[in-house]
Amino acid sequence: MRALIVLVVLMCATCRVAFCFVDGLLPNGNFELAPKPSDLNGTVVLKHTAIPEWETSGFVEYIKAGQKQGDMLLVVPEGAAAVRLGNEASIKQRMPVTKGMYYSLTFSAARTCAQEETLNVSVAPDFGVLPMQTLYSSNGWDSYSWAFQAEVPVAEIVIHNPGVSEDPACGPLIDSVAIRALYPPRLTKLNILKNGGFEEGPYIFPNTSWGVLIPPNIEDDHSPLPGWMVESLKAVKYLDSDHFSVPQGKRAIELVAGKESAIAQVARTIPGKTYDLFFAVGDASNSCEGSMIVEAFAGRDTIKVPYESKGKGGYKRAVLRFSGHCNTDTCHVLQYILYDEK
Template sequence: MLAFTLLSVLLCATCSFALSFTDGLLPNGNFEYGPKPSQMKGTEVIGHNAIPEWEISGFVEYIKSGQKQGDMLLVVPEGSFAVRLGNEASIKQKMKVTKGMYYSLTFSAARTCAQEETLNVSVSPDSGVLPMQTLYSSSGWDSYAWAFQAEVPVVDIVIHNPGVEEDPACGPLIDSIAIKALYPPKMSGKNLLKNGDFEEGPYVFPNTSWGVLIPPNIEDDHSPLPGWMVESLKAVKYIDSDHFSVPEGKRGVELVAGKESAIAQIARTIVGKQYTLSFAVGDANNACEGTMVVEAFAGEKTVKVPYTSKGKGGYKRAVLKFTAVSTRTRVMFLSTFYTMRSDDFASLCGPVIDDVKLLSVRSPRFFL
């Protein structure tokens, strides 16, 4: 009886562990648990497994918040520690996932030396290159999202710096790496677009106030924003209602880089049938002031929606009516102008779009 009781407790504990997975930081994803003093040479980490839960290669530094680099003070957004990847350095962690499931990684990164840096992000066999030459926040830190589909039950998550700087210590700071399972929504009778409210998307760190950048689809085979493609040269920003003003629900998209920042989706339509595309345009309550214009495209029609922002939140609604000329209709949104925040004149910002709906116009019925 005692053996049966112990077995039952073990089984319950195992089930609880299996079901207790929640979206959030990877184990030691904020690097608060660091190497032992014997595994450090100055700031350089010595030993492949010196950082708990991680495997490192190349020149990796363990950085404490407030540490100085010349005249620059290094700031860490989450907790007190981060890692810096030198030339050809990488960090890796194994993770159990569900085969066939979609996931999104979110991590924070900051440049420290070079004017242009890139990061290779990979979950075998998928990989992508994220450019870091454009800064979107005045703090120097940005959060990035990158998505993948699990092809095996155990994957290696790798972030690698391919840089070739003269100073081997130069390279990006990495902190706060999280994962989130994605559940791609389907279209319905209430909306022919998928994820038109943007509620499904990457993990947003609760302790950061700069949103999450979603890179162009040419750098990401699987979008962290299910249903949507980022068809532009620069990223769009995924924002939440805890830190920004969002027209509807808890999530929205900020078009932060003018015409270089666009999102699109292809919807099934019937040739000759009439449709209405409705959406909300606003500002994120982030000191993004001035007249902003969102351009919406559907079929052969386009509309420009001006929005005068005081940078304190608010929105307006707009509608684009069109007749489908194909069985596949591309719906796209972009911002006409570049805009900078009025409180620092350094951070790119732009209009917010949300609550996007595509519906067919029913033909009126005539009764005799």
């Protein structure tokens, strides 16, 4: 039995302004620059400044690709090395930012133990606790995103394992930490939704094919997907057209957790005026076959859109006509899942 997934793209006209900021990995963000052998005891990092460009705290291990923990192969998401954070361990790096701007962090993480793990990501005064108990990809790890607003010219980026495992060394592997500047989308005369095409969002690593998770219960003002809230118990996934079938533009959202995945946006409406919510539903060309249904809400109105997936890409367009009932209406896009019984 396999759960089916869906892509949703809201049509809009967008414009981008060019800014001078280099998106991508933090300095030594992939941990390929290793500590000196004298700063390691096996895999354990001995000095808090041993890993170039990073400061560590607590029980931190430097893990190379191919290493094992007992009979289990430790998965390094990208390249030749990663770090593992034990109980209450953390890594941090300071970098210059523009005060008042929004930024999104992207990093890859893999669980190494069976218990429910979480990660605390922070740039003071903002922080977020990211659940890791659900694995959404088939390769052993996921990429996660988290956003913040810079309140000082230098941001101290901290990734912390708040775990209390019986094994103090049992913690997640962290790799490929990157940053992207986010530019708040503007409304247009043609669309009352902001960032309806999802073109503005977290950094996606160019040579990866598993997308980036946007955590659940993320609010609009600090969302890695500007303009949108992840209004659900589970994450949604941000996809690019280089590796997936996307109905329009370069980006799309995949609702990967069935009824537990939903996105929403509050839009300004005029009471009594009629509006049309245009969107596209399709599959990501990732071999998921079967029947699915997407349900969209706007104000008091709703529509259910069935789609038969062949797992090879494709989409259909839908329209929800609704009337404004107050000065603001919340437009939800929610997936209901049917299951393939084969």
